[in-house]
Amino acid sequence: MGTTQLESVPEPKYWHLKTVLSEALDSEFSVGEILPNERDLAARFGVARATLRQALEQLELEGRLQRRRGVGTTVAPPRVGVAVGTEQHDWPGAAGDTWQPVDATLEVPPAAVAAALETGAEQPVHILRRSRTSHGQPVAAELLYVAADSVPDLSAIDAPSGAARARAVLRELRRLELERRENAVELGSARADDAKELDRLPGAPVLVVTTRYVTGGRVAAISVATYRADTCRLTFGDSGGVEIHQGPERRAS
Amino acid sequence: MGTTQLESVPEPKYWHLKTVLSEALDSEFSVGEILPNERDLAARFGVARATLRQALEQLELEGRLQRRRGVGTTVAPPRVGVAVGTEQHDWPGAAGDTWQPVDATLEVPPAAVAAALETGAEQPVHILRRSRTSHGQPVAAELLYVAADSVPDLSAIDAPSGAARARAVLRELRRLELERRENAVELGSARADDAKELDRLPGAPVLVVTTRYVTGGRVAAISVATYRADTCRLTFGDSGGVEIHQGPERRAS
DNA sequence: GAGTGGTCTAGACCACGCG
DNA sequence: GCGTGGTCTAGACCACTCA
Numbered sequence: 327m328g329t330t331q332l333e334s335v336p337e338p339k340y341w342h343l344k345t346v347l348s349e350a351l352d353s354e355f356s357v358g359e360i361l362p363n364e365r366d367l368a369a370r371f372g373v374a375r376a377t378l379r380q381a382l383e384q385l386e387l388e389g390r391l392q393r394r395r396g397v398g399t400t401v402a403p404p405r406v407g408v409a410v411g412t413e414q415h416d417w418p419g420a421a422g423d424t425w426q427p428v429d430a431t432l433e434v435p436p437a438a439v440a441a442a443l444e445t446g447a448e449q450p451v452h453i454l455r456r457s458r459t460s461h462g463q464p465v466a467a468e469l470l471y472v473a474a475d476s477v478p479d480l481s482a483i484d485a486p487s488g489a490a491r492a493r494a495v496l497r498e499l500r501r502l503e504l505e506r507r508e509n510a511v512e513l514g515s516a517r518a519d520d521a522k523e524l525d526r527l528p529g530a531p532v533l534v535v536t537t538r539y540v541t542g543g544r545v546a547a548i549s550v551a552t553y554r555a556d557t558c559r560l561t562f563g564d565s566g567g568v569e570i571h572q573g574p575e576r577r578a579s
Numbered sequence: 580m581g582t583t584q585l586e587s588v589p590e591p592k593y594w595h596l597k598t599v600l601s602e603a604l605d606s607e608f609s610v611g612e613i614l615p616n617e618r619d620l621a622a623r624f625g626v627a628r629a630t631l632r633q634a635l636e637q638l639e640l641e642g643r644l645q646r647r648r649g650v651g652t653t654v655a656p657p658r659v660g661v662a663v664g665t666e667q668h669d670w671p672g673a674a675g676d677t678w679q680p681v682d683a684t685l686e687v688p689p690a691a692v693a694a695a696l697e698t699g700a701e702q703p704v705h706i707l708r709r710s711r712t713s714h715g716q717p718v719a720a721e722l723l724y725v726a727a728d729s730v731p732d733l734s735a736i737d738a739p740s741g742a743a744r745a746r747a748v749l750r751e752l753r754r755l756e757l758e759r760r761e762n763a764v765e766l767g768s769a770r771a772d773d774a775k776e777l778d779r780l781p782g783a784p785v786l787v788v789t790t791r792y793v794t795g796g797r798v799a800a801i802s803v804a805t806y807r808a809d810t811c812r813l814t815f816g817d818s819g820g821v822e823i824h825q826g827p828e829r830r831a832s
Numbered sequence: 833g834a835g836t837g838g839t840c841t842a843g844a845c846c847a848c849g850c851g
Numbered sequence: 852g853c854g855t856g857g858t859c860t861a862g863a864c865c866a867c868t869c870a
Binding site for chain 1: 854855856857865866
Binding site: 509512514531 | 594597637640641642658660664761762763764765766767768781782784786808809811812813814815
């Protein structure tokens with residue numbers, strides 16, 4: 327470092343810290359390894375704990391670190407590639423679908439959903455909960471809204487709720503011809519219920535994938551899927567692998 | 580004080596604060612309006628400024644607020660729907676492409692890119708910089724890597740660099756037949772150069788879209804596009820948003 | 833130069849996981 | 852109970868924008 331001034335344009339400490347830590351992660355740590363605790367790390371770098379935490383937060387956001395209260399900070403594995411919308415003409419629940427139905431109810435949806443489904447504001451719709459795991463870890467939680475009149479033959483279904491009912495709704499939905507599906511991705515923060523299901527704290531960064539299922543010129547269903555932003559890389563089109571984004575040479579050659 | 584008492588299960592202050600502010604944004608503020616400054620807001624809610632900032636950061640992450648140093652905190656407009664990969668069989672620079680070429684050079688790419696392009700580690704490739712705007716605001720910055728042997732007829736091109744050369748590379752690229760393109764989206768933080776182009780601070784949350792252009796069984800080009808996560812909603816498939824009205828594209832003259 | 837958000841400090845206490 | 856990360860405080864100074 328030297329005793330002279332650093333740069334004419336001073337970099338924030340936490341930014342520099344992040345760079346140093348990032349390089350250390352590449353060279354001196356392996357996946358799953360536990361880092362020293364925040365107080366020790368802060369002391370080692372001669373900064374306040376809050377500053378150190380700012381650097382750790384960024385690294386966690388980039389999927390380099392994983393922090394768990396009561397446990398510690400560990401080096402995260404590379405992000406998991408998760409296929410989204412590979413099949414442009416498949417309904418949810420089709421063969422190869424990796425979602426697990428959890429529950430289904432018939433309720434009045436949020437106003438924004440009702441508007442998009444073009445149902446009445448007070449009209450109940452089927453609300454399905456599904457979850458998705460990858461490599462044994464939860465990666466996404468979904469709310470799937472199905473317009474009631476899209477699955478009219480469901481009235482005599484046995485189960486009033488539960489996974490069985492969810493599967494029944496999906497089965498009826500597949501009888502329709504799917505015209506197309508439209509996806510959108512944006513950044514969000516996990517609501518309390520999603521956070522719990524994703525094993526994260528509320529407010530954790532998530533990628534929100536909204537899918538509109540269009541059939542016969544109207545929207546028959548809307549899916550709002552919440553993916554863990556720290557551990558997931560969403561893939562569109564038919565590739566799964568190959569990380570390009572600033573990967574260290576940890577990969578087996 | 581208008582602030583209500585905490586619950587029996589204590590919610591973090593910043594979380595409660597975020598909820599209160601969010602509701603206030605809906606009911607008492609309009610888009611573009613300037614909020615009171617952080618010190619005043621903190622005093623009004625009876626919390627430290629750092630706590631108030633934690634709530635504001637979340638709201639900014641969700642695209643509800645926009646904060647600019649030296650200016651203030653304003654209510655953000657709804658996120659812009661940005662089409663990504665709508666045409667599965669279009670090269671970059673095809674008709675309707677909304678990217679603006681900025682520069683082009685011939686350099687050795689990062690190792691990860693070289694591996695994905697299946698070029699030699701020391702082999703130079705064409706590196707194009709492009710930028711994308713929407714409604715007059717910069718929304719994305721792109722680095723496009725084109726394998727040199729994908730555009731062999733470029734050797735006699737006049738311009739050694741600059742936007743003209745970038746357009747020349749794209750023109751040559753379009754002579755090939757595109758087999759398919761594969762997209763991946765993940766969360767990242769803006770590098771210093773991207774941040775500057777996106778009018779954000781370094782480390783700002785971005786959505787990184789990686790696209791592999793496959794032709795004849797190999798990857799001819801790779802694009803790494805960095806979108807502002809606070810202002811953008813990426814749409815896949817052939818439509819814009821649910822409740823977002825997307826204006827006409829700005830064609831450069 | 834006044835006012836804004838951005839960075840940083842040195843503490844304190846709390847909620848959680850685990851032995 | 853102990854150690855971890857998560858929350859919170861009350862200051863300070865810096866970098867930036869704009870009148």
